[in-house]
Amino acid sequence: MPLPPNDTAPDSGVIHNIGYRGYQGPRLGRGYATGALFVQGLRAAYGLGRSGKSKVLPMLVAAALALPALVIVAVAIIMKLDKLSVGYADYISLSVMGIFVLMFLAAQAPVLMSRDLRHNTVPLYFSRPITRTDYVQARFLAMAAALMLLMTVPLVLLYLGALLAGLPFGENTGQFAQGLFAALLYSVLYSAIGLLIAAATPRRGFGVAAIMGVMFVSIPLVGIVYGLSSGVGPAPESANWAALLSPSTVVHGLVNEMFSITTGGSLHAPGGIGIAVFALETAVLTGGSYWLLLRRYRNI
Amino acid sequence: MSTVIKTDGLTKKFPRVTALDQLTVEVQPGVVGLVGANGAGKSTLIKILLGLAPATSGTGQVLGLDIATEGSAIREQVGYMPEHDCLPPDVSATEFVVHMARMSGLPAAAARERTADTLRHVGLYEERYRPMGGYSTGMKQRVKLAQALVHDPKLVLLDEPTNGLDPVGRDEMLALIRRVYTDFGISVLVTTHLLGELERTCDHLVVIDGGRLLRSSSTASFTEVTQLIAVEVTDRPDEPGFDAEAAVLARLTAAGLSARTDGTKIMLVQLEDDDTYDTIRDTVADLGLGLVRLEQRRHRVAEIFATETGGPSDAAAS
Numbered sequence: 001m002p003l004p005p006n007d008t009a010p011d012s013g014v015i016h017n018i019g020y021r022g023y024q025g026p027r028l029g030r031g032y033a034t035g036a037l038f039v040q041g042l043r044a045a046y047g048l049g050r051s052g053k054s055k056v057l058p059m060l061v062a063a064a065l066a067l068p069a070l071v072i073v074a075v076a077i078i079m080k081l082d083k084l085s086v087g088y089a090d091y092i093s094l095s096v097m098g099i100f101v102l103m104f105l106a107a108q109a110p111v112l113m114s115r116d117l118r119h120n121t122v123p124l125y126f127s128r129p130i131t132r133t134d135y136v137q138a139r140f141l142a143m144a145a146a147l148m149l150l151m152t153v154p155l156v157l158l159y160l161g162a163l164l165a166g167l168p169f170g171e172n173t174g175q176f177a178q179g180l181f182a183a184l185l186y187s188v189l190y191s192a193i194g195l196l197i198a199a200a201t202p203r204r205g206f207g208v209a210a211i212m213g214v215m216f217v218s219i220p221l222v223g224i225v226y227g228l229s230s231g232v233g234p235a236p237e238s239a240n241w242a243a244l245l246s247p248s249t250v251v252h253g254l255v256n257e258m259f260s261i262t263t264g265g266s267l268h269a270p271g272g273i274g275i276a277v278f279a280l281e282t283a284v285l286t287g288g289s290y291w292l293l294l295r296r297y298r299n300i
Numbered sequence: 301m302s303t304v305i306k307t308d309g310l311t312k313k314f315p316r317v318t319a320l321d322q323l324t325v326e327v328q329p330g331v332v333g334l335v336g337a338n339g340a341g342k343s344t345l346i347k348i349l350l351g352l353a354p355a356t357s358g359t360g361q362v363l364g365l366d367i368a369t370e371g372s373a374i375r376e377q378v379g380y381m382p383e384h385d386c387l388p389p390d391v392s393a394t395e396f397v398v399h400m401a402r403m404s405g406l407p408a409a410a411a412r413e414r415t416a417d418t419l420r421h422v423g424l425y426e427e428r429y430r431p432m433g434g435y436s437t438g439m440k441q442r443v444k445l446a447q448a449l450v451h452d453p454k455l456v457l458l459d460e461p462t463n464g465l466d467p468v469g470r471d472e473m474l475a476l477i478r479r480v481y482t483d484f485g486i487s488v489l490v491t492t493h494l495l496g497e498l499e500r501t502c503d504h505l506v507v508i509d510g511g512r513l514l515r516s517s518s519t520a521s522f523t524e525v526t527q528l529i530a531v532e533v534t535d536r537p538d539e540p541g542f543d544a545e546a547a548v549l550a551r552l553t554a555a556g557l558s559a560r561t562d563g564t565k566i567m568l569v570q571l572e573d574d575d576t577y578d579t580i581r582d583t584v585a586d587l588g589l590g591l592v593r594l595e596q597r598r599h600r601v602a603e604i605f606a607t608e609t610g611g612p613s614d615a616a617a618s
Contacts, residue, residue: 020421020484023414023452027376027405036402051390051431120386124447126352127380128403129372 034134037125041142042149045108057107062150065100069154073161083171084162088179089261091158092151092186093252094219101186102215102248104150105143109194110207112139118202122300132297140290143191151183175259182255189247189282190215192289199296218246226267240270244281254278302364304329304455304487305349309358312344312511319344321511322358327489331481333498333505333519334491341511342491343383346457350375363454376405379448379456379486383463386444389433393424393443396432397450404451411450418446421484422476438469445476449486456480458490462497474501528597531559531567531580534590544589551583568597 040049046062047055069091076084090096116122125135159176163169197214198207225242226235243249249267256268257275269278305327312320319341336342347353349362351371360367365374387396394415401411419428422442427435432443441461448456461477462470478501480486492498498505498519505522507514536542545561552559557579558570569580577594584591 021417022485023406023410025410026407027451028407029376029405030372033403033405036399040399049391049395054390115388119388120382120384121388123382124380124386124400125403127350127375127378127382128400129376129405130403131372 030129030131030134033128033130034138037130037135037138038142038145041112041139042145044111045142045146054111058104061100061104061107062153065097065104065150066154066157068097069157069161073158073165076161076167077165081165083167084158086158087261088155088158088175089182089255089259091154092179092183093255094248095252097154098186098248098252101147101151101190102212105147105190105194106208106211106215108146109143109191109198109211110201110204112143113195113198114202114204114207117199118204122297126300132300133294136290136293136297140191140195140293143195144187147187147190148183151186152180155179155183178255178259178261182251185251185255185282186248189251189286192286192293193247196289196293196296199293215247219248222246222249237270240268240274243267243269244278247285250278250281250285254282303327303361304332305360305362305489307358307360310345310348310355310360311357312341312348312353313356319511320348320355323508323511323513324358325506325513325516327487327506328504329481329487330503331478331488331490331501333502334489334508335493335495335498335505336491336508337493340508342508343459344511345508346380346459346489346491349457350378350380376451377454379451379453381444381448381456381458381461383459383491385440387432387435387440390431392430393419393428393432393435393439393446397443397447400447401450406451414450414452415446418450419443422446422449423472437464438466438472441465441469441473442476445473449480449484453486455487455489458488460492461490462492462494470497477501527571529569529571529576529580530593530595530597531569531584531591532565532593533567533584533587534592536588544587547587548583548589551587552580555579555583566593571596 043049046058072084072086072091075081086096092098092101116125122135126132130138155176158179159172162172193214194211197210201207201210222242222245225245226239229239229242230236240253243253253267253269254275255261257271257278258269261268269275303326305325307326308324310320310323311318323341323345334342334345344353348355349360349367351362351367351374354368362374363377365377367374397415397419398411401414402408406414419425419442422445424439424442424446427439432440435443441464445458445461448458458477462473465473474497477488477490481488490498490502499522502519504516504518506516531548533544533548535544545565545567549559549561549567552569557572557576559567561567569576580594581591
């Protein structure tokens with residue numbers, strides 16, 4: 001005998017509408033939300049949580065930056081060298097792999113800033129507990145952390161490889177720390193400048209081009225001024241002031257002089273005054289860009 | 301719950317325009333419509349209520365929190381659905397709404413659970429795992445509503461939620477908004493310039509124009525029955541040239557009733573007492589005409605809005 005129609009679904013696979021349930025749990029407030037924005041930004045810088053093709057470029061650049069470190073290590077081990085053929089701080093400077101760091105910045109800073117502007121997500125964030133300052137802070141830290149991670153991976157590879165090859169522990173540890181310090185300076189300075197430029201336009205393409213322009217055009221400028229002031233003979237000490245013309249060479253010169261690194265190019269801050277001026281420029285560029293970034297978001 | 305929104309002499313001046321001018325209004329729990337033409341100050345009001353822009357003068361409270369000093373606490377308890385598109389196209393709805401839930405302070409596990417619940421409630425199912433770039437306008441509006449509801453706010457501010465939707469999508473959205481209050485218990489402040497929608501959805505209407513409060517009262521009082529009867533009659537089939545309306549009007553006026561046409565085939569007759577109906581019926585029958593319509597007229601919100609702002613508004617064409 002057929003059963004009468006039953007209005008409760010017989011199989012348990014059906015999702016029942018259980019009605020609306022409120023939320024009584026904790027609300028963790030501004031600090032937590034800023035942290036969530038930071039994590040989202042850091043992930044987005046590597047294309048995580050986004051489409052497959054947005055992972056391609058950051059991952060390729062990260063690989064391009066890390067693989068030569070393996071080669072250097074392999075060479076050191078096989079040839080039984082008494083030190084790595086490239087110094088830690090030199091490795092991430094413009095004279096070796098720094099160009100990839102700039103590429104990463106140019107490509108990914110607009111991912112953090114322009115996209116939110118373009119898709120009008122910024123006003124939506126501001127309808128949440130965070131403030132404008134929190135937003136800028138989270139984005140800045142995310143970009144800086146992404147760059148730091150990018151440079152830390154090859155440095156760690158170099159360091160582990162050096163230890164594996166039985167190179168002197170103390171010397172390598174010191175130089176590794178110097179490398180990390182240089183990476184930190186690059187990270188905060190590049191992030192501040194890159195994000196400021198990226199925040200100027202909702203168009204990602206423009207952002208990429210503008211960052212490339214500012215960062216790359218200033219590099220040959222340094223070379224030209226350096227060349228002109230050194231003339232035909234060996235470069236005088238004063239030619240090094242040319243390094244002030246580009247963010248990349250400022251950090252490079254500062255680190256070289258601070259730690260007396262003479263390998264990988266001779267560019268260095270001239271003496272104690274040089275250190276002070278180069279450090280001041282790094283601080284002013286970073287702080288100034290960050291302040292302008294805060295101003296940029298004041299009226300959105 | 302007591303008053304949801306309360307402003308007192310709220311004024312916002314920009315260098316060249318005064319966006320809000322001495323706005324004093326109280327909003328009770330329920331679905332409240334905020335009505336005004338473009339540039340009437342609706343968006344400015346929402347911004348100030350969220351604590352995102354300081355008022356030039358005056359004070360206000362949202363959920364009992366001060367808008368000038370407790371913006372962050374207000375935004376934790378309030379949801380906001382912007383008018384414009386705000387969805388990154390290369391992210392899935394789930395990923396986006398989870399992120400917005402965490403931005404409201406929900407712990408990761410709760411954010412995921414609430415996201416699944418909320419997306420189901422707004423009617424997004426399998427498609428929530430696809431990138432939002434491929435969504436229809438209706439689906440995008442649902443995601444925007446979901447992100448405003450995901451943290452279970454006490455109040456949501458919806459800015460033009462039916463923008464760009466086709467009639468079916470619009471009806472669904474309005475039903476959903478109604479449910480936000482009746483089923484979810486979340487008060488709603490909804491702005492729109494389409495008055496017909498508010499009539500069906502809102503309990504209470506706040507009308508602003510040029511930054512000033514025009515009227516704040518229940519929707520029922522806007523649409524209450526008026527003392528007018530609408531009458532429509534047929535022509536005489538055998539006499540095409542006969543002006544039926546003029547004849548009826550003449551007879552009714554002679555009978556001591558005040559009657560006029562509204563420019564179309566419909567005549568409006570002032571209701572004196574129950575005999576008025578009989579008089580109209582007899583008049584029409586006497587003239588040998590057919591009675592097509594005999595009904596009490598209800599005000600539509602649009603009419604009131606048009607008369608109070610001193611002219612028909614194109615926004616009333618809903």
